[in-house]
Amino acid sequence: MNKPIIEARNVSFQYEGAQSPAVNDVSLSVAQGEFVAVLGRNGSGKSTFAKLLNALQLPTSGELIVNGIKAVTEDDCYEVRKSCGMVFQNPDNQIVTTIVEEDCAFGLENLGTPPEEIRRRVDEALESVGMSDYALASPSMLSGGQKQRIAVAGVLAMRPKIIVFDESTAMLDPIGRRDVFGIARRLNLEERITVVWITHFMEEAALADRVVVMDGGKIALEGTPREVFSRTEQVLELGLDVPEMMKLSRQLRDKGLSLPEGLMTVEEMAVELCRLK
């Protein structure tokens, strides 16, 4: 395993005035280049954990090291945010300018990056998310999926080592979802960017390297998608679901078919069923 880029040791966080911690004694290590999906019902602490990764909040107790930095001072926080970018749920909440390429340049401008360098990085970032043709468009004329791609480009221009996607596909239509997930997966495989993918869509989690399920601020389940989703009862109790193919394969096994456990995708299922024919 590669060396960890995120190292959380007994991290807790409690909002001011809250009765109980939103994140409660979480220990998690994410390797450089990993694609980790984080699942959990609403209010399970996923988004708060994401904010800790990005130093938008600092742990109340425990130790969190992101890209070798433990955020204590304000300067540390800025360093963490340079290495760990974030894409939120609602694209309209994270677009700040009226021209696409200016939006992508916003972070770099704030860092005082030289103009030629900004130009180069913004062009590259837009190219990478397939939005070069829209560089001079107004974000208000784009679809939700396109806006999310712009948000990803804005983060990419900062050359982060980690990108946290906090339910970034929740408001998109199927094609927008496919696009944004596909871009995240490609950046992970080709550019070795570590991805933390928070989602309510089980089919997306099934394609991650590892799945972490949170409940009540703690990590309730962890493992490969196959390991996690094989524990169907527990997954349902945690307010989640399992991929449709997993349900179908269980039903078929109950009827006497000899299918292996842990089939999650249509492709895997089709291969196994063709073997039986």
Place this chain on the structure above:
Amino acid sequence: MPVEIKKLTHVYMPGTPFEARALNEVSLNIRDGEFIGIIGHTGSGKSTLISHFNGLERSQPGVVFVNGVDLGEKDTDMIAVRRVVGLVFQYPEYQLFEETVAKDIAFGPRNLGLDEAEIERRVARAIELVGLDASAAEKSPFELSGGQKRRVAIAGVLAMQPSILVLDEPAAGLDPAGRRDMLELVKSIHASGVTVVMVSHSMDDVGRLCDRLYVLNKGEIAFSGTPAEVFVHDQRLHEIGLDVPECAKLARKLREAGYDMPEGIYRMEDVRDAILRNLNGGK
């Protein structure tokens, strides 16, 4: 016929550089007691279309009819129309504003000029219908979870006692359990005799719940029919940015691999039984 639309065309900002044709000659019929699904990618015209159902957008005369009333006529009583057609927008919880859940739900009925006893009765019934605890009535809606807030917003529409309920992505953004609960709620509202129109991105959801579907693409109806009739067009649906349920995808793959799978099959039970028939030699 609760809703009848004949060749509805809607152009935003006509005569300006931003002119956009959101709907182009869309026709549809919704019968009493039906559960209709409207699907389409972002910008396909879904929201514009449902805004016509209760006259938030107005057309020319002779195009949009609700219970036989022409919504395009100048002297149509729109308030009466909006009592018949309840519209639940996307993320309706953002529309909550009152101090308590009960007051928020009572807002609509009170504007109808109903007496207090009737308002109270309707609020209690709506709270029960959406599955909230009666003790929630005096809480602030802002203390509730996202899923519960959404229920309050839907209760506010139900308290108007509409005979047609239009919901724009009622399950968007909810976790899987919240999603299941919300769809169960919509199902129970439909079972209580309300005609339901649901806009959704989830083919699995509309396949499971709806009697008929209308698929919009670039402001036009690309397909309509029962879910099975629509899902037959899986390739074309994919091209226009939509999907078919996972089980329908599997059925196609198996068909291509020599399995005998009926066209348009999409329900898990049906796909399961078809697979078993193939493997057990028709037994």
